[in-house]
Amino acid sequence: MxxxxxxxxxxxxxxxxxxxxxxxxxxxxxxxxxxxxxxxxxxxxxxxxxxxxxxxxxxxxxxxxxxxxxxxxxxxxxxxxxxxxxxxxxxxxxxxxxxxxxxxxxxxxxxxxxxxxxxxxxxxxxxxxxxxxxxxxxxxxxxxxxxxxxxxxxxxxxxxxxxxxxxxLNPKILEQRLIEEGLTEANARLMSTITQNIQAAIEKSKDTWFAQARKIVVQLIEMLQNNQEEVPLFVHTQWMSHFQDREQLHEGLDLLLIWLRDLVHKHLDDTASIVFIQHINKMEEACMYWSLSDVTTYLQATMEAKRKLEQNVHPQLVMEQLTLQMQR
Ligand SMILES: [Zn+2]
CATH class of the missing domain: 3.40.50.300 (P-loop containing nucleotide triphosphate hydrolases)
Known part of the structure; x- marks a missing residue:
């Protein structure tokens, strides 16, 4: 009603x-x-x-x-x-x-x-x-x-x-609707960022592949900050075996973009715009490793990686180059 x-x-x-x-x-x-x-x-x-x-x-x-x-x-x-x-x-x-x-x-x-x-x-x-x-x-x-x-x-x-x-629907209203549909605030925020369709958002929130995709993106970021020597193996095994085709890889990179944009918001103290709200603590930590200018560079590199995917560069090569660019 x-x-x-x-x-x-x-x-x-x-x-x-x-x-x-x-x-x-x-x-x-x-x-x-x-x-x-x-x-x-x-x-x-x-x-x-x-x-x-x-x-x-x-x-x-x-x-x-x-x-x-x-x-x-x-x-x-x-x-x-x-x-x-x-x-x-x-x-x-x-x-x-x-x-x-x-x-x-x-x-x-x-x-x-x-x-x-x-x-x-x-x-x-x-x-x-x-x-x-x-x-x-x-x-x-x-x-x-x-x-x-x-x-x-x-x-x-x-x-x-x-x-x-x-x-x-505008994302804020969609987010509210999704919360009314029973999604957690964190889930509703993310889903309203990646789709405008309420049904698609609800389905995606129940999708186990997507839930795993989110975990892998977060793991990759942590590894880039703390365990750089393990990154190539992680990309080779975990990442590439989960994101198996170009479409899936685009989804993975889109999640990475959201995370990096969140870091920009965190650097600028604009907490209200953060999408991955359940990871605010991790972002605080991440901001100590990566300066605002680092994050901006990585954002551009990720968008460039998406363009390369469109130009049919081999997905594994795209990921290897990207993760290399994201190591200081
Ligand atoms: Zn009446």
């Missing part, structure tokens, strides 16, 4: 547009909300519905207490229909059923609304059926189509909708 206040924070532009249409009583017949998983399409659609149906709303903010709000939240409102894929797709019968429901006037008001989740998953027949439905709108019907993949929506459908794009 979210409020417009939350929504305005995470999706200011689109929220203002929707609120404006509610306040000015200029709600369109059809909307298409497009945006990545986790950007809040569903929450936006439900809030929209509550603001339309709630009879106790304050200005545009629904009360969340009345029976309209509660039935929308639980998916049982008689004048709000939600269609979602039945198995892999949304089938023609589902749209026909929806259409049939809409031949009756609103049960409790004369307004009706329907939400089609994953609208790109409609079969061709379902899409054509919906198109006919959209071409012949009832007075007080509002359609909200949700999709992560708007390219897969028929142009003829899209052109009948007011298309609105949800923005990728």
């Amino acid at each position: 979210g409020s417009w206040k939350d929504m305005l924070e995470s999706q200011p532009i689109i929220s203002k547009m929707v609120i404006n249409s509610i306040v000015k009583n200029r709600v369109s017949h059809a909307y298409l909300f497009q945006g990545d998983k986790g950007t809040g399409k569903n929450m936006l659609a439900l809030l929209f519905a509550k603001s339309i149906f709630c009879r106790k709303k304050q200005n545009y903010e629904p009360c969340e207490q009345c029976s309209d709000c509660r039935r929308i939240e639980s998916g049982n409102h008689p004048d709000l229909h939600i269609v979602q894929p039945d198995g892999a797709s949304i089938k023609k019968e589902q749209i026909l059923h929806l259409q049939k429901e809409f031949t009756y006037t609103g049960l409790e008001s004369n307004k009706k609304m329907y939400i089609i989740r994953d609208a790109d998953k409609m079969t061709a027949n379902a899409s054509n059926r919906l198109l006919k439905f959209l071409e012949d709108p009832n007075q007080d019907t509002t359609a909200i189509l949700l999709t992560e993949n708007s390219q897969a929506i028929l142009n003829t459908i899209r052109s009948r909708c007011q298309v609105m794009s949800l923005q990728p």
